[in-house]
Amino acid sequence: MNDLFLGVDAGNTKTIAAVADRHGNIRGWARGGLGDIYGVDDPGEAVAAVLRLVDEALTSARNVVPNGRLVSAAFRLAGVDWPEDTALWTEALGGHLGPDVRFSVKNDGFALLRCGDPDGVGVAVSLGTGAAIAGRGRDGAEFAFSFWLQHPLGAAGLVDDALHAIFRAHTGLAPSTSLSQAIPQFYEAASVEDLLHRFTRRDNTEGTHLNKSKAARVVLREAEQGDLVALSIVDQHAQLVTAYVEACVNQVGLDEPFTLTLGGSVAADDTLRKAILRELGRQLPHVDVASQDTAPILGTVLDAIADGGIPLTPVLHAAVLSQAGSMT
Template sequence: MNELFLGVDAGNTKTIAAVADQHGNILGWARGGLGDIYGVDDPGEAVATVLRLVDEALAAAHNAVPDARLASAAFCLAGVDWPEDTAFWTEVLREHLGPDVRFSVRNDGFALLRCGDPEGVGVAVSLGTGAAIAGRGPGGAEFAFSFWLQHPLGAAGLVDDALHAIFQAHTGLAPSTALSHAIPLFYGAHSIEDLLHRFTRRDNTEGTHLNKSKAARVVLREAEHGDLVAISIVDQHAERVAAYVDACANRVGLDEPFTLTLGGSVAADNTLRKAILRELGRQLPHVDISTVDAEPIHGTVLDALAEGGVPQTPALQRTILATKPGF
């Protein structure tokens, strides 16, 4: 009987489920919204999203291979931060998948690891709306920064720092910056005071993270155009990323050299990526940095194949990474 391997990557922006055969060919996939149990009032909402996408992806795969059975699965989920979170999801998934399916549940920071090193050893950094950083050592020790991240990174962090710079410049507490024009323009605010009001007013219904994924591009473009404040923000984020990578490597017993996999929509931006690579080269000169064009779901599917005992060969990795079915 043909076997299927299910990977699920869940975050605060989107959740993706994908099903592959033993050769790494994606046979079915589904995409939906938030799958983080910390990001909703009722964890059942996140559970419903994840399980619905699992069923949709499996149904699509069964349309392609009707007689196939699910052999193993890997879930890399935002909000798997403490042992009780792992226990929560394990109970939910065991009931949904049945007793015969082998599966793993980890923080979403682990999703990219196998995209760099097929054995899943090293450190992975995913920078999207937020940040996920996790590592695995050669002896199997694992660590995800999760709530240990004490600095906002990713798009939200870049925009938060830009807003602080704008508001301080407006009150004479910091240098002037081109961001003071570019960011209000992006948000459609007619003044800096109007911008601050939008984010802080009592009846704010837009949320404090309004469009931060797209607003981060404004910060990065101003840095590219030479604004010193924007450049300083980007460089500071690069320094923080490198410091967290170093700390993560130490926690799991990784000695240089090791593989660092860098991914995510914000890390794909050339301005930030160059700054991060420059800082990593300064702080960790012997690290092998992989910036493959990969989505976290690719690594999660590779995890599912590994859970099922499929050898992690370079050919399998290439097949998975070459798949771009509209994730």
């Protein structure tokens, strides 16, 4: 059969659309930029960007699977935070895909869930440029933190905290730290003062969420090398992630044991991942953590296959997760 299943993972920095067959083989994919309706002046820009990638991925897949029929699609999108956001996307996607394609629209926090538990039950934490945290209970209850997330996490959050630390250290309000040399050097700033000026002056373009996120590896490297301030930032983020996981568990009524799926480019770093695992071990000792082959786009493809009525057997689940390298 030529059945195809589409997954779309859209964020603030990149969007990926991938098409799989009923055996879990990725047959086509496309990558683009921002797909968040909150990240553009006109939501139509983000919608157009996502629909363009949908068409590109489907065209690519049908070059491999002639006459491929799209059965179902799963859209896990940053910026699906309120009912009106879901309604906007549902109208746009329904008109684009047509009446014969089953599709679902959810916040991007849900993208990782099936990478851990094929039934999509548990909590997912994705730490990339920002953070997305969501959960689903065994009775189907769902909760995504989205705007309820009150602490900047992910790459931009790490760097935000590092900047606060070095600016306070510069004025004698906080301990000295190797970050005071490493962060300005990364941004090619002459000094801490020069960096502060560049990030806060009128008409600056450097103090953005995205630009800050670029230095996350510097913070993690300094922590790995033993800087106490950088280590404290990493530990604080691990504690916050764990606290949000506990809150999500309470929102959806989960009892231990359950699966926590941890993914995203920042969570892939050993320093932060190990800190999170230590904190989880202290606070939620019976949680099963899945952190290998946990790419949000693969979880979204698994959602599309499940939404299409295909049972996610262990073989099929493993087949999808084995293909992260096919989309590079």
